[in-house]
Ligand SMILES: [Zn+2]
C-alpha cells in the first residue's frame with residue numbers, strides 16, 4: 001500500500017500578502033528542517049521536528065509583524081480538517097497546513113467570499129488591491145460586531161461604502177465619516193492592529209480631499 005505523506009502548506013506572505021503554496025514531505029520533515037520562502041523572496045516560514053511526532057512551525061505574521069511559533073502533531077495534519085494558524089493578536093488566518101485537498105477547500109472558501117464581493121461590486125479591477133480590501137472589510141466587520149465602531153455623536157447607525165482604495169464609514173445621524181485606507185498591505189497591517197474606530201463629528205477630516213472645503217493644515221503642520 002502506498003501511503004502519501006505529503007502535506008500542503010498555504011502561507012499568506014507577511015511581505016507581499018499573497019498565498020504561497022508548498023508541498024512538504026512529512027517523511028523528510030522527520031529528518032530535516034524546511035525553510036520555505038515566498039516567491040517574492042521577502043519572507044519565509046520554517047518547519048522542523050520537535051521531538052516525537054511533534055513539529056514546530058515558525059511563521060512571520062502579516063497581521064502584527066511578529067513571528068509566531070506553533071506546535072502541531074503529525075496526526076492532526078494527516079487526518080481531517082487542515083490546521084489553521086491564526087495570529088493571536090489580530091485573528092487573521094495566515095497559514096493552513098494539511099492534506100492538499102483539505103487545504104485547497106479551505107482556500108476556496110476564502111475565495112468564495114472574494115467572489116461574493118466581486119459580484120456585489122462588479123469587476124476585480126474596481127479595487128486597487130482586492131485581497132487587501134477583503135481582509136480590511138473582514139476586520140471592520142469584526143470590530144463592528146464587538147460594537148467598537150463609534151461616532152462622537154453617539155449614534156450607532158454606521159453606514160459603510162467601499163471605494164477603490166478605502167472603506168468609508170459614515171454616521172447616519174451627524175454625517176461624520178472616517179476613511180480606512182485599503183490599498184496596500186501596509187494599510188491592512190494598520191487596520192489589523194486597530195481595535196476601535198472612532199468616527200469624528202467633523203466631516204472635513206479627510207486628508208486626501210474626498211470633500212471640498214477641507215483644510216488640510218488645520219493642525220498647523
Ligand atoms: Zn511574498
Ligand SMILES: [Zn+2]
Pocket residue numbers: 061062063064065066068087088089090
Ligand atoms: Zn501576529
Ligand SMILES: [Zn+2]
Pocket residue numbers: 151152153154155171172173174175176201
Ligand atoms: Zn455621528
